[in-house]
Amino acid sequence: MTKRLYHENSYIREFKATIISCTPYDNNYALILDKTYFYPEGGGQPSDSGTIDNWEVLNVIEEEGQMLHIIAQELNHKNVECKIDWNRRYDLMQQHTGQHILSHCFLELFNGKTDSFHLGDNSVSIEININDFDHNRCNIIEDMANEIIYSNLPISAIIVHEEELQKFPLRKQPSVKDQIRIVKIGDIDYSPCGGTHVMNTGEVGIIKIIRWEKLKESYRFEFLCGGRALKDYRYKNTLLLSLCARFSVKDYDLDKVLIKLADENKTLRKDNAYLKRSLIKYEAEELYNQGEVIQNTKIIKWIFKGRKIDEIKLLATEITSHPRTISLLGAINDTAQIVFSRSDDVDIDINLLLKTVLPIVDGKGGGSSKTAQGGGNATQNLDNLIEKAYNLVLSKI
């Protein structure tokens, strides 16, 4: 069985090993070594990456007690040089150790037990079994977690048997029964864990909760430690400075300025909608006045170019607010669009009228007996469609 040396020293970045076997695995090869410092995926933590004889280690997985190093190449020789992607490993150790500290603080301060932990390449989250949380609690817990970091407590691991467990004030119960590995932070936190950790809490650098959401019976927290927190701070500071420059304000005033702008925008939109409606009414009157009166019924037909369908619908509504009116409007946009309407006192089925003429523009659409809307791709035939509809109206009134 492969010796798991990452448990003995999680700071080794390069090592030599001997190949025990190399067998096909899916479309790649699974390499078993006599010993390894590569951490396999598990316990909410992804596997290490790196190289074996310069071949990229695609994944490290544990199957039936064996550690499989997945690579794309079959290796037939015996001795190999292994390198762990140290930046990634150190990042994962910072986040993982940070989780131990944060879980400890949640339990101490709010009696919140950690239900689950997820450590990905981009996000770290824990689910804590508590009912309430707010910004004040967030500050309290961050203060405590960062105090533990400043105290630079040593982190170590011991292997114990099940009967020895009662000697330790464990934060959670182990999932294995034999050879239980307990990770100790100073003498404040004891937790069974098979992952990789930094040697002192100071190496975690900083812990910052960046967001949380309420679940059914718990809260999920996303947080960042060490290098990830610095990267996030850089990004947010750059964003803040750029926004402050854009609006010519100091950072503490930015939210007030943005709220004011949003309010102004809302008012302007409202005013704009009112003005648009007034203009539409005016335009509708002009169109109405240009209509022909036939058999005591006013018929308005018009084709617009590049006009929004919503505006055409409003025009149709305004025009047919006059008694004994029929409005046949079309627009050439990317496609041909049509809006037919009538006033309440005209006895014509507008939906039927539209459906009769729509094939002229290869169109589809429908509506009620009073108003209907459609569209089609044959824009060049829109004139014909409106004329055909007009003639049908003439034959029915």
Ligand SMILES: [Zn+2]
């Ligand atoms: Zn751990």
